[in-house]
Amino acid sequence: MMSEVFAVDPLVLFTILVMAAGTYLTRIAGLVLTKFVTFSGRTEAALQAVPPAILMSVVAPTAFATGIAETAATAITAIAALRLPMLAAMTLGVVSVVVLRLALTVI
Amino acid sequence: MKSNQNKSAVNAGPNEFFLGVTTFFPLIFAATPIGLLFGALAAQKGMSPLEVLLMGSFVFAGGSQFLALDLWSDPLPWLTIAFSTFLINLRHVLMSASLAPKLGHWTPLQKYLGFFILADEVWALSEQRAMKQHTTFSFYLGVGLTLFVTWQAASVAGSLIGAVMGDPSRYGLDFAFTALFICLVMGFWQGRKTGVVLAASGLAAVLTHKFVPGAWYIIAGAIAGVIAAAIQYDDNPNRLQKPAEALQS
Structure with missing residues (x-):
């Protein structure tokens, strides 16, 4: 059992290291990039949209193209997020997705 | 600032x-x-x-x-x-x-x-x-x-x-x-402009996710949102923050 827990396949380790190298490159690319280029005006405004745009893109397929329960729960979470602390809004979102999925299968 | x-x-x-x-x-x-x-x-x-x-x-x-x-x-x-x-x-x-x-x-x-x-x-x-x-x-x-x-x-x-x-x-x-x-x-969220950015990236991400396999939808959505922000950029903004201060920070 112990040997299974600590088993490491050489090819698995190699794959992990290649994945890690690629990921690290993307993470420091911005540091290198901003060293040579300074952003102002329109470019700066565009760059400021990066955070919400990426977060939105990551969740959009799940939030808007999975089903009615997910889309409705997304709306509930978004409205709750404007008024409640983050943990409360998140909990409300998860609870509402469970309730809505259940309600939709019953109907 | x-x-x-x-x-x-x-x-x-x-x-x-x-x-x-x-x-x-x-x-x-x-x-x-x-x-x-x-x-x-x-x-x-x-x-x-x-x-x-x-x-x-x-x-x-x-x-x-x-x-x-x-x-x-x-x-x-x-x-x-x-x-x-x-x-x-x-x-x-x-x-x-x-x-x-x-x-x-x-x-x-x-x-x-x-x-x-x-x-x-x-x-x-x-x-x-x-x-x-x-x-x-x-x-x-x-x-x-x-x-x-x-x-x-x-x-x-x-x-x-x-x-x-x-x-x-x-x-x-x-x-x-x-x-x-x-x-x-x-x-x-910073108002209507953010709404346009989110709509653009959400739409682009959903469409790309539907038609293109792999993780391209994240890139597509990000680019759409960035373009939306660039188009909306106002050269003469009514901002509280003065440009000189923005440069200093």
Whole structure:
């Protein structure tokens, strides 16, 4: 059992290291990039949209193209997020997705 | 804005670190079920708990780890996995470029070591922090290490208990990640212009996801949102912040 827990396949380790190298490159690319280029005006405004745009893109397929329960729960979470602390809004979102999925299968 | 640099210098240290930890705290409840799920799926694919820990520690990017599992088979298609990982992680280029100018006094070593753990959540909370003042290294480390420990502990636990847990969608936990990101998105809300950016990136992401396989939808959505912001840029804005002050900070 112990040997299974600590088993490491050489090819698995190699794959992990290649994945890690690629990921690290993307993470420091911005540091290198901003060293040579300074952003102002329109470019700066565009760059400021990066955070919400990426977060939105990551969740959009799940939030808007999975089903009615997910889309409705997304709306509930978004409205709750404007008024409640983050943990409360998140909990409300998860609870509402469970309730809505259940309600939709019953109907 | 003007006093940012002073503030970030004064606040550096244990207090900032602790603030980072407490800022991350609610996200523990989102990261834990996702980590458990990752570990359980990895165990099904034949990965050992140590391999799960190694992948989590070296790669430390949830989205690409799940993508890798999806492609995991025998013989291991390491090149496909590596390329897909790189593709889904291309968003980090934009993320680090966006965060880099908002850092406090970081040494180059702190930057290049610290950005090793620039996961989505770490980046998002650092950006949120940067809306008020420059993000200090201590704050960043407080956020990042808390996620690091949570993620490794949860995914190793998931790989050990695996099959016992059952399907996490039964408890709606598959939605925890989405709910977390929606909350983070709303944190960046600054009015109608943000709405247009979100609509553009959401639409582009959904359409790309539907018609193009792989992780291109994240890049497409990000680019659409950035273009929307560039088009909306007003040369003569009615801002509170004076350009001279913006340059100083």
